[in-house]
Amino acid sequence: MHNPHTTADLQVALRARLGDAAILTEAAAMLPYCRDWHGDVTSNAIAVLRPRSTAEVCDAVRACRELGLSIIPQGGNTGLVLGAIPDRPESQVILSLERLKAVRSLDPDDFSMVVEAGCILAEIKEVAASKGMFFPLALGAQGSCRIGGNVSTNAGGINVLRYGMTRELVLGLEVVLPDGTVFDALSTLRKDNRGVDLKQLFIGAEGTLGIVTAVALKLTPFPDRVATALLGLNSLEDVMRLYRRARRDCCDLMSAFEFMPPIAFTLAREAMPDLAMPIGGDCPVYVLMEISGSGLVDVDDLMQRFLENVLEDGLVIDGVVAASAAQARNLWLFREGMNEGQARRGTHLRTDISVQLSGLPDFVKEAEAAVATAVPDCVCVSYGHIGDGNVHLNVLPPAGLAAAERSNRIHTAKKVINAVLDRYHGSISAEHGIGRLKRADFEERLPDVQRHLLAAIKKAIDPAMVMNPGCQLNLKELS
Amino acid sequence: MHNPHTTADLQVALRARLGDAAILTEAAAMLPYCRDWHGDVTSNAIAVLRPRSTAEVCDAVRACRELGLSIIPQGGNTGLVLGAIPDRPESQVILSLERLKAVRSLDPDDFSMVVEAGCILAEIKEVAASKGMFFPLALGAQGSCRIGGNVSTNAGGINVLRYGMTRELVLGLEVVLPDGTVFDALSTLRKDNRGVDLKQLFIGAEGTLGIVTAVALKLTPFPDRVATALLGLNSLEDVMRLYRRARRDCCDLMSAFEFMPPIAFTLAREAMPDLAMPIGGDCPVYVLMEISGSGLVDVDDLMQRFLENVLEDGLVIDGVVAASAAQARNLWLFREGMNEGQARRGTHLRTDISVQLSGLPDFVKEAEAAVATAVPDCVCVSYGHIGDGNVHLNVLPPAGLAAAERSNRIHTAKKVINAVLDRYHGSISAEHGIGRLKRADFEERLPDVQRHLLAAIKKAIDPAMVMNPGCQLNLKELS
Numbered sequence: 037m038h039n040p041h042t043t044a045d046l047q048v049a050l051r052a053r054l055g056d057a058a059i060l061t062e063a064a065a066m067l068p069y070c071r072d073w074h075g076d077v078t079s080n081a082i083a084v085l086r087p088r089s090t091a092e093v094c095d096a097v098r099a100c101r102e103l104g105l106s107i108i109p110q111g112g113n114t115g116l117v118l119g120a121i122p123d124r125p126e127s128q129v130i131l132s133l134e135r136l137k138a139v140r141s142l143d144p145d146d147f148s149m150v151v152e153a154g155c156i157l158a159e160i161k162e163v164a165a166s167k168g169m170f171f172p173l174a175l176g177a178q179g180s181c182r183i184g185g186n187v188s189t190n191a192g193g194i195n196v197l198r199y200g201m202t203r204e205l206v207l208g209l210e211v212v213l214p215d216g217t218v219f220d221a222l223s224t225l226r227k228d229n230r231g232v233d234l235k236q237l238f239i240g241a242e243g244t245l246g247i248v249t250a251v252a253l254k255l256t257p258f259p260d261r262v263a264t265a266l267l268g269l270n271s272l273e274d275v276m277r278l279y280r281r282a283r284r285d286c287c288d289l290m291s292a293f294e295f296m297p298p299i300a301f302t303l304a305r306e307a308m309p310d311l312a313m314p315i316g317g318d319c320p321v322y323v324l325m326e327i328s329g330s331g332l333v334d335v336d337d338l339m340q341r342f343l344e345n346v347l348e349d350g351l352v353i354d355g356v357v358a359a360s361a362a363q364a365r366n367l368w369l370f371r372e373g374m375n376e377g378q379a380r381r382g383t384h385l386r387t388d389i390s391v392q393l394s395g396l397p398d399f400v401k402e403a404e405a406a407v408a409t410a411v412p413d414c415v416c417v418s419y420g421h422i423g424d425g426n427v428h429l430n431v432l433p434p435a436g437l438a439a440a441e442r443s444n445r446i447h448t449a450k451k452v453i454n455a456v457l458d459r460y461h462g463s464i465s466a467e468h469g470i471g472r473l474k475r476a477d478f479e480e481r482l483p484d485v486q487r488h489l490l491a492a493i494k495k496a497i498d499p500a501m502v503m504n505p506g507c508q509l510n511l512k513e514l515s
Numbered sequence: 516m517h518n519p520h521t522t523a524d525l526q527v528a529l530r531a532r533l534g535d536a537a538i539l540t541e542a543a544a545m546l547p548y549c550r551d552w553h554g555d556v557t558s559n560a561i562a563v564l565r566p567r568s569t570a571e572v573c574d575a576v577r578a579c580r581e582l583g584l585s586i587i588p589q590g591g592n593t594g595l596v597l598g599a600i601p602d603r604p605e606s607q608v609i610l611s612l613e614r615l616k617a618v619r620s621l622d623p624d625d626f627s628m629v630v631e632a633g634c635i636l637a638e639i640k641e642v643a644a645s646k647g648m649f650f651p652l653a654l655g656a657q658g659s660c661r662i663g664g665n666v667s668t669n670a671g672g673i674n675v676l677r678y679g680m681t682r683e684l685v686l687g688l689e690v691v692l693p694d695g696t697v698f699d700a701l702s703t704l705r706k707d708n709r710g711v712d713l714k715q716l717f718i719g720a721e722g723t724l725g726i727v728t729a730v731a732l733k734l735t736p737f738p739d740r741v742a743t744a745l746l747g748l749n750s751l752e753d754v755m756r757l758y759r760r761a762r763r764d765c766c767d768l769m770s771a772f773e774f775m776p777p778i779a780f781t782l783a784r785e786a787m788p789d790l791a792m793p794i795g796g797d798c799p800v801y802v803l804m805e806i807s808g809s810g811l812v813d814v815d816d817l818m819q820r821f822l823e824n825v826l827e828d829g830l831v832i833d834g835v836v837a838a839s840a841a842q843a844r845n846l847w848l849f850r851e852g853m854n855e856g857q858a859r860r861g862t863h864l865r866t867d868i869s870v871q872l873s874g875l876p877d878f879v880k881e882a883e884a885a886v887a888t889a890v891p892d893c894v895c896v897s898y899g900h901i902g903d904g905n906v907h908l909n910v911l912p913p914a915g916l917a918a919a920e921r922s923n924r925i926h927t928a929k930k931v932i933n934a935v936l937d938r939y940h941g942s943i944s945a946e947h948g949i950g951r952l953k954r955a956d957f958e959e960r961l962p963d964v965q966r967h968l969l970a971a972i973k974k975a976i977d978p979a980m981v982m983n984p985g986c987q988l989n990l991k992e993l994s
Binding site: 143144145146147148189190192196198200201203204213217218219220221223224225226227228229230231232233234236237239240241242244245256257259276280283284285286287288289329330331332333338341342345390391392393394395421424425426461462463464465466467468469470478483485486489490492493495496497508509 | 682736766869976
């Protein structure tokens with residue numbers, strides 16, 4: 037499939053400058069880079085480049101340009117939308133940031149740290165914690181995902197309602213541009229209104245405008261006190277009532293507010309059979325709520341007083357408060373384990389939807405009803421970051437279905453869900469990005485004005501279309 | 516100065532479509548639009564256009580384009596950097612958004628509201644408060660500034676350390692582009708990762724890429740409890756120690772942390788002689804600190820416990836806590852009155868600097884020392900949003916100095932301050948923007964890579980250079 041001439045040229049161009057370990061071309065060695073957490077697609081590439089520094093990234097970009105190759109920047113490869121997976125492997129090179137792993141600085145007095153793109157999120161959080169500081173981004177993949185990828189996808193996760201998406205946690209960026217020059221905006225200034233804020237363009241661009249090589253991050257004091265509760269409620273409407281009340285009663289101290297259906301317990305225990313049930317499990321819907329703080333703020337007392345009120349009012353009908361960090365961890369295992377449980381039931385529809393907070397209960401009801409009508413043998417599993425209006429409304433085909441039939445069910449379910457979503461003016465990608473998986477659905481809904489702006493900006497920054505072609509937009513058709 | 520032919524054409528083109536009140540051409544009528552809060556410059560324009568709707572803004576943009584005129588979008592005209600003041604009045608039209616004043620929606624259950632660009636900030640805050648909600652942006656000009664201008668300048672103010680700059684409060688935008696089409700991204704979704712986030716480009720662009728006509732804003736529950744304290748400390752280093760301690764002890768409940776020199780009391784009382792001194796006034800430096808919350812969080816108790824500790828430790832040496840909203844208001848009058856006091860001492864140097872939080876005390880000391888050496892007869896007044904690393908280091912020439920001499924002092928002081936600032940890698944504009952006033956200082960410090968990116972984006976979105984030419988960058992020289 038590959039042009040051996042090109043591969044050899046690339047090796048000649050880069051081996052001398054970057055060293056042998058920096059370029060992989062054997063299929064077996066490239067395999068882990070050719071498949072993301074979406075899991076259903078395994079691709080290939082001309083080569084995988086593994087530079088060790090920003091200067092080496094520049095070298096790699098220039099070499100690829102000279103050879104007419106395009107570049108797919110890749111972080112921890114934990115994406116779910118094929119954003120860093122080649123779709124034209126005969127002309128695409130994967131550029132992994134995994135060896136840019138330095139913590140360039142950590143200044144607790146400045147509430148900031150500067151890290152290279154290849155740093156793993158969990159390690160960043162640990163390094164910050166070792167100095168009493170907290171980097172709030174938290175998501176399932178944090179043990180594997182890398183900060184450059186988090187920035188490039190504007191990652192969300194469970195703490196967004198308090199701390200914002202990745203965009204709000206970024207103070208500065210260093211980016212290698214498509215022409216191989218370095219855009220250095222790696223400042224830790226909190227306020228800087230010197231003209232158009234260029235770095236915003238690269239956050240969430242999924243590597244289509246340049247390669248994020250380093251990031252300046254906003255830190256907060258480590259919240260050493262965390263109160264966690266799992267609460268049973270009667271309806272999604274009550275979940276939203278509880279959320280509004282918690283926002284008011286607990287102010288900005290609430291750090292997570294996740295909702296789950298009762299099937300979450302079943303799914304989690306399919307993946308982790310030893311998980312002890314923390315609660316009856318027979319309420320129509322559950323909320324995992326967390327309040328956190330430090331210093332003089334007693335979050336345990338706050339949680340207790342809050343729950344007393346909402347139990348008395350009948351808004352919450354069952355509940356358990358974690359008495360220890362281990363118990364809190366156990367509660368979170370249900371939230372996390374339900375993903376693994378879904379995966380074990382085979383290929384299924386994963387959605388990543390956001391709607392207006394006030395429209396969320398009606399949306400979920402309508403979308404689930406539409407799925408029940410269209411594919412009655414499938415199971416809906418709706419859960420997610422409800423405080424942000426973000427719901428993962430997944431659809432699981434029944435066991436034992438042939439692959440083609442599963443695929444049909446998934447296709448039909450996605451179609452009916454998106455039809456409801458469009459009426460609610462919601463987003464088909466709240467936090468996962470577009471990548472290649474959602475490109476068609478994205479382009480189909482893209483107004484002309486936005487399409488022209490996106491194409492104009494792409495052409496302004498990457499006129500040779502070197503960076504991640506085919507991701508987000510099919511630009512050949514836009515020109 | 517004007518080409519009467521062009522003016523007549525514009526009148527013909529627009530009067531019929533927009534009505535008589537939509538176009539001003541008399542010098543007297545245009546005067547209020549030709550001078551901003553910077554105050555030292557009064558300009559002129561071909562006309563002032565006052566459309567009433569987004570569609571009329573589109574009409575106005577198209578008419579100006581056809582006649583080869585450029586457009587200066589204008590909000591409340593409270594800027595300090597001449598960002599909305601014509602510098603080539605013979606070819607420039609001011610487009611005021613003051614008649615786009617509708618509140619399009621307010622949904623407390625969605626924690627959002629959608630307002631048109633001409634809504635005055637204070638009125639937006641009042642409308643939100645009437646539904647128990649809070650729009651956190653707070654700044655001195657809030658009784659006059661308009662939200663479109665706040666967005667276009669990414670306004671800061673006193674609540675940034677808790678709620679972020681305007682950028683972080685914007686959920687969606689509607690923008691009339693330079694070609695007269697409408698970029699409609701007026702969604703209230705909290706999470707939406709559908710590709711590159713185009714709206715970010717227009718936030719802080721000072722109208723150089725398009726005209727913001729409506730904004731979707733993020734609301735929070737109204738903080739009905741506010742604890743305010745004025746504290747005296749020994750040094751700026753102690754101020755930073757207090758800040759770090761407050762961030763930890765009070766978590767995310769601290770909503771303001773302003774520092775002021777003792778001369779603030781003198782200056783405020785020069786402007787408001789009846790102001791009663793709330794505190795001795797003989798400490799080296801003062802901090803105005805605010806904690807706020809709602810619901811179950813007792814901010815008064817939190818403030819009291821916090822202050823007990825820091826007084827006991829000797830970090831705070833004097834202090835007063837407001838016992839009522841009226842007393843709190845009185846404390847804020849000193850912070851606000853010092854600006855008016857400075858204005859009464861005549862033309863002076865206003866700076867709007869940010870540096871790393873950890874470098875702030877040394878920066879202020881070095882910069883003040885440099886000023887004392889260079890212009891020994893001037894007085895430094897350093898104050899500001901220290902929790903964001905943002906200091907207004909102003910320099911007041913002595914009374915009775917001739918205008919040319921004042922101007923020399925100001926020029927010299929700015930030069931020596933900026934020289935120190937450059938060593939600290941700080942920003943010459945933390946929150947005020949660049950406009951035309953700071954353009955030369957901005958361009959002088961602009962790295963080539965950034966310059967090329969900014970020019971490329973401008974050309975991609977506004978190839979005819981219709982929008983606010985001369986603001987932020989001198990693009991003729993960039994092409």
